[in-house]
């Protein structure tokens with residue numbers, strides 16, 4: 001299996017002088033195509049920082065970041081157009097779905113495609129197909145306020161998959177869901193990883209889903225403390 005996400009010796013700090021916080025040190029981690037990896041650790045251990053580095057939202061201080069086989073950061077950004085890289089390669093799922101309240105489920109998903117220059121009629125067709133794939137097609141015309149938490153999270157997953165990303169990053173995607181709905185979300189992420197050969201990296205505190213990862217990586221004080229294979 002090829003690594004779609006590869007971090008080597010990554011470090012990241014915030015602030016300067018006495019106020020400096022070393023959020024991550026010497027992180028070496030990879031996620032292969034088809035793999036679903038969980039990232040756990042106490043509050044402040046650096047989980048969100050790591051996810052934001054992989055998403056190219058934050059810039060590392062040290063190390064090498066490779067995404068989908070390309071060096072993205074090594075001493076400096078190696079790619080000129082990070083936004084395009086993010087849009088095309090990475091799908092991001094948040095704890096709260098962040099759907100736009102004035103667009104129905106279909107258009108929330110279609111919008112992500114139109115940002116990537118897909119014409120609206122085609123984007124809507126693909127959005128409906130994606131909602132069907134995630135077994136939420138019957139809610140395609142619903143406004144976000146009418147969706148349950150689990151439904152809204154599935155629409156948000158559809159939006160994250162809109163541009164067929166190779167890398168899917170999720171920050172506490174099941175935190176707002178009950179156990180059954182959390183398992184549905186994990187089933188979907190596992191299916192997408194397998195069927196679309198995507199690398200999935202999930203930050204989670206949620207022990208209900210710890211058993212659903214191929215690997216579960218533990219962070220503490222900005223370092224990788226250990227790793228287990230729950231399966």
Ligand SMILES: Nc1ncnc2c1ncn2[C@@H]1O[C@H](COP(=O)(O)OP(=O)(O)OP(=O)(O)O)[C@@H](O)[C@H]1O
Nearest residue numbers: 014015021023041042043044045046047048049050
């Ligand atoms: N923008 C920032 N400016 C300054 N310090 C930051 C910033 N972002 C994160 N930190 C610090 O970096 C460390 C790691 O934070 P991070 O949010 O990555 O942890 P986390 O494991 O995701 O925590 P939580 O589970 O509470 O979300 C913490 O000490 C935090 O205070």
